Amino acid sequence: MTTVGPGRPRKQQAVRPGATARDEILDAAAELFTGQGFANTSTRAIADAVGIRQSSLYHHFSTKDEILGDLLGGTVSTSLAFARAVHGESGEGRQELAPAARLHAVVLFDGSQLCSSRWNLGVLYHLPEARAEVFQPFMAARTELRTIYGELGQELTAVCDSGAGLGDTAFRLVESLINLRADGLISADSASTTADTVMILAGLKRELPAVRAASSELISRFGDVPDLIAG
Template structure:
């Protein structure tokens, strides 16, 4: 068993040379929420994981719920912005290419998130939290963007809403399946390609068009 970090010991965030106390708290909370659950994690444990005194938590955050709200926002905000860029650039690529690029870039973002915080929204105790609604509207924006991009790829083949849930929600759920696969170390380039292709199939795109979209989308993402 690894030794517990001592008080005041700095904990680094991925990709950072050093972390300020606020980021240390968020990193420790993210790791604990995903591994133990939100309800099963105490602020004392978060403080110990961050190498800080428990009182330091309340200097930076008013409550454990506030920490969760920040993490939920971080888990989706960049994805919404990326989806917006793809949607805005649809005039320069075919809809098939745009949807494939959106799915691949979104999965890449989910896989790269530290401590797999994309998993948070799936946890029942997180969904039951009063702060979940502060995150839900952001994910709703993401679903809407997926729906608009997908409808252009689908043309008249698939309706914008295939019952409940709608097309955008179905696609987001497919893409977000990587957070579960990531826990089992089963996310590679072939998995990403399989899910992205499935997104296009759901929109009725033909197999030969899917392969063309894959090549064009990967080339576009490489240039971005």
Template structure:
């Protein structure tokens, strides 16, 4: 589920509106996801987020301290589910590393394609380098490290043990493929997501030099 220079990422929100029936907090996050990715973070005001969610600005401040807190929670939500899956795969000693890597790639792609917005484009914001986003950066780094651990445990990695740079490159390529998958999927949104996820996982294993 690395980093500078790729406008890619892990969308988690769906289109919002005052009649969606969501709890107010979720409504605000969905509104922020849409506005931040469509109009830009700097150009979006807290008033615009509140109005898009169908509530007053004062009500928004009851749930969030401001625009930065909205961004923090959105970004963490893009990585959290994939990180949970990665930890589960690392702890699963009953399957080969190749099988676990394939399953992680597949589940990650299914998560990525679950929503319409490319929140990963927000990873490049200068604000994300601030202290408020330190937890998000740690989460994303742990996710990438999980991919690296699984790739390093495959049989194909044994022949590269003396070349850590080659292993690091394979990890970067696999992780880049997975995080960039939303851009590919959006070019053909009618393609069955399950088939797309499995094909992407197959491609990731080939990049890693592994076989399922």
């Protein structure tokens, strides 16, 4: 029998991805919350899915809400760190393409996170429980991300013939990928198609190749963001 720490025996060998028991708990909870709902999932069910005792789960998380808070935060933290970095990047080249590339990169990166994560955790955004005060750190991070979208949209509107509210439209289009994924309609290019659509709405269809190239450069430069999150 393996163990997860002193006095915390595991029922079986680890069967879930994750470097730690905490990671495995989050993975199991993500599967159960997205598959059968938050309210219908007990901490005992999560512990069973990991192969640990329920008491061992409480060594890592004191409540089910705490688990949900970690999962919700994880859906935003990486995209927010990337958006912060890109938002402060002045870029080079044609004046209108710098803000276009920034918005395209944020849409593409954020959309890719939502499309490629192991579980479709975005479906948890609309849980009534997610509006509780305990989840305010997640809500604040999501609001900041939406604000950056809005500011990037305003920058682009200022230099090209695009309508007001472009940033908020982009944010809504990205989050629509959550529902498309839930319906089984996500493809390998869904995120890139969404980013291109935002540029077309901005009136930059002819400039798309140049925007994509500049966007790709930003993602190459800032796409590895663990250090940004930690900082």
